[in-house]
Amino acid sequence: MMLRPEEKTQRGQRYVQALRQQFGTIIQEETWQAPEQVTLTVDLNSLPAVVDAAYHQHGGWLSVVAGNDERPLNGHFALYYVLSVEGDETHNGSEPESCYLIVRALVPPNKPEFPAVTPRVPAAVWYEREVRDMFGLQPVGLPDERRLVLPDDWPADLHPLRKDAMDYRYRPAPETEDETYEFFDVQGEGVLQIPLGPLHITSDEPGHFRLFVDGEHIIDADYRLFYVHRGMEKLAETRMTYDQVTFLADRICGICGYAHNVAYSNSIERALGISIPERAHYIRTILLEVERLHSHLLNLGLACHFVGFDTGFMQFFRVREKSMKMAELLTGTRKTYGMNLIGGVRRDILKEQRLQTLQWCKELRQEVSDLVGMLLETPNIVQRTQNVGRLEPQVAREYSPVGPTLRGSGFPRDIRVIHPYSAYDRVPWKLTYKDGCDVLARTLIRAEEFFESLSMVERCLDTMPDGPILTEGFNYTPHRYALGYVEAPRGEDIHWSMLGDNQKLYRWRCRASSYNNWPSLRYMLQNNTISDAPLIVASIDPCYSCTERVTVVDVRKKDVKIVPYKELERYCRERKDSPLKA
Amino acid sequence: MVLKLLREVLKVGQATVPYPFVPVEVAPGFRGKPEYNPEQCIACAACTIACPPNALSMETDLENGVRTWSLFYGRCIFCARCEEVCPTGAIKLGADFELASFTRQDLTVQAEFRLAECQRCGAYFASAKELEHVLALLDQAWKGQQSLSEDDISARKALLRLCPECRRKVDLPRVKELVHTAWPAVEVLDGRI
Numbered sequence: 001m002m003l004r005p006e007e008k009t010q011r012g013q014r015y016v017q018a019l020r021q022q023f024g025t026i027i028q029e030e031t032w033q034a035p036e037q038v039t040l041t042v043d044l045n046s047l048p049a050v051v052d053a054a055y056h057q058h059g060g061w062l063s064v065v066a067g068n069d070e071r072p073l074n075g076h077f078a079l080y081y082v083l084s085v086e087g088d089e090t091h092n093g094s095e096p097e098s099c100y101l102i103v104r105a106l107v108p109p110n111k112p113e114f115p116a117v118t119p120r121v122p123a124a125v126w127y128e129r130e131v132r133d134m135f136g137l138q139p140v141g142l143p144d145e146r147r148l149v150l151p152d153d154w155p156a157d158l159h160p161l162r163k164d165a166m167d168y169r170y171r172p173a174p175e176t177e178d179e180t181y182e183f184f185d186v187q188g189e190g191v192l193q194i195p196l197g198p199l200h201i202t203s204d205e206p207g208h209f210r211l212f213v214d215g216e217h218i219i220d221a222d223y224r225l226f227y228v229h230r231g232m233e234k235l236a237e238t239r240m241t242y243d244q245v246t247f248l249a250d251r252i253c254g255i256c257g258y259a260h261n262v263a264y265s266n267s268i269e270r271a272l273g274i275s276i277p278e279r280a281h282y283i284r285t286i287l288l289e290v291e292r293l294h295s296h297l298l299n300l301g302l303a304c305h306f307v308g309f310d311t312g313f314m315q316f317f318r319v320r321e322k323s324m325k326m327a328e329l330l331t332g333t334r335k336t337y338g339m340n341l342i343g344g345v346r347r348d349i350l351k352e353q354r355l356q357t358l359q360w361c362k363e364l365r366q367e368v369s370d371l372v373g374m375l376l377e378t379p380n381i382v383q384r385t386q387n388v389g390r391l392e393p394q395v396a397r398e399y400s401p402v403g404p405t406l407r408g409s410g411f412p413r414d415i416r417v418i419h420p421y422s423a424y425d426r427v428p429w430k431l432t433y434k435d436g437c438d439v440l441a442r443t444l445i446r447a448e449e450f451f452e453s454l455s456m457v458e459r460c461l462d463t464m465p466d467g468p469i470l471t472e473g474f475n476y477t478p479h480r481y482a483l484g485y486v487e488a489p490r491g492e493d494i495h496w497s498m499l500g501d502n503q504k505l506y507r508w509r510c511r512a513s514s515y516n517n518w519p520s521l522r523y524m525l526q527n528n529t530i531s532d533a534p535l536i537v538a539s540i541d542p543c544y545s546c547t548e549r550v551t552v553v554d555v556r557k558k559d560v561k562i563v564p565y566k567e568l569e570r571y572c573r574e575r576k577d578s579p580l581k582a
Numbered sequence: 583m584v585l586k587l588l589r590e591v592l593k594v595g596q597a598t599v600p601y602p603f604v605p606v607e608v609a610p611g612f613r614g615k616p617e618y619n620p621e622q623c624i625a626c627a628a629c630t631i632a633c634p635p636n637a638l639s640m641e642t643d644l645e646n647g648v649r650t651w652s653l654f655y656g657r658c659i660f661c662a663r664c665e666e667v668c669p670t671g672a673i674k675l676g677a678d679f680e681l682a683s684f685t686r687q688d689l690t691v692q693a694e695f696r697l698a699e700c701q702r703c704g705a706y707f708a709s710a711k712e713l714e715h716v717l718a719l720l721d722q723a724w725k726g727q728q729s730l731s732e733d734d735i736s737a738r739k740a741l742l743r744l745c746p747e748c749r750r751k752v753d754l755p756r757v758k759e760l761v762h763t764a765w766p767a768v769e770v771l772d773g774r775i
Contacts, residue, residue: 244634247661311587318597325609332613338661346666347611370590377583 011036012099015058015085023050029104033482034270036419039080039102044114047105051081052120054101059086061413062400063100063485063516065127066496066509067135069163073479073506076106077137079114080496080509081124082483086418098418100483113138123400126519134161149226152180160234168234184222186212191219194530209537213530221525225518233508241503242268242476243342249495250336253512255298258291258337259488260495260510265340266421267484267497272342274474280344282464285423287330287339288486289453289460293323295489296446296453297368299541303443304375306535307384308573312375319367322360329353344470354461361454372447385440389524389536392437399520402513403491404449405540408442410435415487427459439539446489446541476503488513490541514542531571608677613660615678618653618691622672625649625695625709629664629673638664647697647706655681655689670715700745702752707745717742 010032019040020027027050029041042050054060060083068078086098107114116139117124128139129148136159150160153174159165166172186193194211207225211218232252236245249264250257262284269276297320304312324334330353331337339345349357375381391401396409406413412433416424432448434441481498491513500506517540524536571577599606608614630638630651637657642649653673664673683689697706698713717739724735741749761768 240634244632244663247634247659247663251659311591315587315590318594321597328612329609332609332611332662333660336659338613338659346662370586374583374587374590377586 009035010038010099011097012038012085012101014097015054015087015099015101016040018058019050019053022053026050033480036099037102037270037483038099039104041104041106044105044107047079047081047103048115048117048120050103051083051117051124054083054085054103055121055123057088058101059088060084060101061086062121062123062127063492064494064496064509064511065124065131066507067131067137067161068498068507069135069161070106071109072163074106076108077112077135079105079107079131079137081117082494082496084415084418084492086413100419100485102483107137112136113140115140116142118142118144122398123516123519126515133159135159136162146182149229151227151229152176152178160231161237168231168238181224183210183224184212184220186220188214188219190214209533211525211530211533216529216531218525218528218530218533221522223518223521233510236508237500237505240505242497242499242505245505245508246340246342247336247338249510250338252510253488254335255295256291256488256490256493256513257335258287258339259486259493260512261337261340262288262422263484263486263493263495264497264508264510265342265484266486267482267495268342268499270482270484271480271497271499272474272477274343274471276344276471277468278465279348279467280469280471281423281426282460283345283349283469284340285427286349286457286460286464287327287337288422289456290323290327290330291337292453292489293364293450293457294320294327295541296450297323299446299489299538300372300375300443300450302538303381303385303535306538306569306573307378307380308575309375309378309380310573312371312378315371315374316368319364319371322364322367326357326360329356341470343472343474344468346470348469349461349464358458358461361458365451365454368450382440384532384535385438385443385539386436387438388528388532389439389539390437390527391520391524393435395520395523399516399523401491401517401520401540403487403489403517403541404442404445405491405517405520407433407445409437415485415492419485421484421486423460423464427456427463429456429459439535442539442541479506481507490514491517514540517542530568531575534569602680608679612677612679613662613675615655615676615681616653616658616660616662616664616673617676618693619672619674620651620693622670623651623693623695624670624672624711624715625651625693626669626712626715628667628669632663632667634661634663635659642697644697644706647699649695649697649709650692651695652690652692655691656686698743700748701740701743702748703745705745705747713742 016030016038023042023046026043026046027040028043031039033039040050055062063082063084065082066080068080070076070078081103083101083103084098085101087096105114114137116128118128118139119141125142125144126148128142129144129146131137132139133147133150136157153176155172155175158172192213194213195208207223207227209221209223212220232248236248240248246261246265249260252260297316301313301316301320304310304316327337328334330349331339331347339347391405391409393409393411396406396411410433412431414431417431429452432445432452434445476499478499478501481496484495484497486493493513494511496509497505498507521537521540524540525533528536625640627640630640635657637654637659638652640649640651660675662675665675681689696710698708698710699705700707720739724730741753744752
């Protein structure tokens with residue numbers, strides 16, 4: 001286990017005590033997976049009440065919800081609501097303490113439904129829609145009953161993650177030719193709809209946006225993602241062995257793949273109680289921060305691009321190349337590092353690599369601080385980003401967004417601090433957060449974090465201990481499960497893994513950071529002009545790729561207009577010749 | 583601001599290289615195309631078990647006594663697990679990353695290996711090279727061991743040249759003997775206790 005000598009005691013006992021006092025026999029079982037991870041099995045009907053109490057009374061944030069078909073194990077389906085419980089701000093006068101509290105409920109297969117948590121904790125909305133798609137468990141009382149993951153033409157009674165549902169290669173015949181997804185219908189005089197997409201917003205998901213505008217003002221927004229769901233969880237559970245999945249985890253995201261890789265490895269290492277060598281902790285930390293370097297430079301470059309400062313975009317991408325070379329030098333490849341095995345890392349950092357990396361860190365610090373200086377001196381930047389795309393703290397609190405998106409709204413919440421992993425509690429570093437709540441705050445946080453990452457790489461390289469880098473010779477114990485978590489450049493990546501009895505995974509739930517950021521984007525778009533829409537979407541830093549086109553719906557004229565995405569992006573940069581006027 | 587930027591742009595000059603007319607240097611230790619050496623390979627299948635994307639595969643034809651090892655570069659993710667698990671160093675990642683090709687065949691490497699015949703029943707059972715490799719390793723391990731006589735060694739080696747089925751049958755008397763010594767009351771009949 002990543003059990004450090006100093007933390008053998010279970011963290012979060014106080015929350016378990018408080019919940020037990022409040023709910024009594026509703027809590028049927030308490031199991032600890034790690035010193036900071038506890039799973040409470042509760043009565044199904046009280047699920048919303050317990051999650052609500054953990055969320056609102058004990059400073060909980062919803063990290064992920066995992067469904068699981070445990071019929072072969074105990075005859076039931078299971079739901080795992082994973083909350084990071086951090087206490088309220090006052091901590092009732094005691095030291096702050098945080099843990100992952102997992103609320104588990106069993107759903108009987110003869111009545112596959114459960115009371116929805118979303119009405120009490122809105123952050124659960126996407127998760128409950130997904131559990132319904134994937135396991136056929138009906139969330140009773142869920143306000144949004146649309147499919148989330150499955151396409152419109154998927155058979156209604158085929159739930160891919162049920163153990164008896166299908167082979168991972170099975171492709172059912174389409175059930176319908178038409179799109180049946182119902183986008184919101186915003187009524188009102190003068191409201192116009194702008195469909196935006198399908199566009200490649202986050203790493204792998206082309207998305208379709210629909211903006212409701214009155215003139216140039218966005219009143220509301222709706223979007224649909226998961227057009228290219230890759231079925232990775234099913235693939236990992238059926239085709240791959242648990243030690244091969246690290247390489248699949250690398251490919252969840254083209255930008256922060258290593259963060260997923262570490263999160264996955266940690267989940268298995270915790271589940272099996274494997275202690276990994278000190279030096280491996282440091283190497284993982286260095287590589288995670290190298291990944292943050294290139295990711296934040298990419299987003300800063302895009303910030304230049306969207307405010308029409310394209311020379312800045314080119315310059316940021318030029319210096320970003322140095323961080324890519326750094327990754328190549330340290331891992332043997334520019335992306336998809338493939339550096340982790342269960343138990344540690346595969347490649348050591350040698351003296352020459354260390355010296356070269358330190359040299360590049362020095363150069364990057366100078367080059368990027370010059371560029372950031374120029375970006376902030378651009379008269380456009382503050383004007384275009386201040387008070388634009390506001391994420392109000394109350395909205396953020398309800399939807400559990402993560403990473404710079406949340407830290408831009410005044411919450412000093414970073415998994416590296418709250419639940420330290422790898423070497424983050426061994427080297428000193430400074431957490432960045434701002435209370436601007438706008439695009440500017442999110443951009444500035446990334447700029448500051450970039451320099452902090454540089455310092456962290458340097459400190460780790462200077463202080464890393466000698467010794468082995470990989471633990472081998474551990475035992476595979478069936479059906480153990482645990483969480484792994486990492487603060488990726490965009491926020492918390494979290495993996496819930498349960499081992500099978502065949503060298504494979506029984507269940508793998510991986511959740512990328514953008515998944516938690518999407519649901520609150522709607523509120524960031526409201527009350528802004530459409531020329532700011534691309535800027536706002538980019539400010540949560542989803543990975544843009546095949547962006548295509550945008551539809552505009554006029555509420556006044558009741559007509560729909562499709563605008564090529566390039567045109568909207570041009571409008572965002574130049575802010576003249578509105579595409580809606582023609 | 584503009585002046586600063588201009589100065590920066592002038593200072594940097596040209597940042598790009600005229601690739602593909604100029605080769606791109608990669609860092610030492612770069613993980614590129616896996617290079618395969620069939621001379622070294624013993625067709626033991628360790629790499630095909632480790633390979634996460636199933637780029638490596640192995641087919642065994644028991645009728646004709648042939649085992650075919652194949653590598654499809656189209657699926658390869660350059661993770662170097664094959665290199666890590668190979669007991670003989672037969673596959674190593676090189677620095678080549680330019681693998682684009684017009685035909686699928688260009689992306690496939692195959693090698694065929696003869697299977698060993700069982701000395702008793704004649705059935706094919708394991709890669710002949712793997713068997714020789716194992717025997718050579720055992721030779722090293724057994725050499726100079728006091729407890730094993732020359733006869734013991736050659737008996738054990740002869741046993742390894744049999745298919746698993748025959749090995750069980752031939753070895754039965756010895757097992758019987760062992761069981762009898764350990765638990766005199768237990769009867770061994772037709773391989774069942």
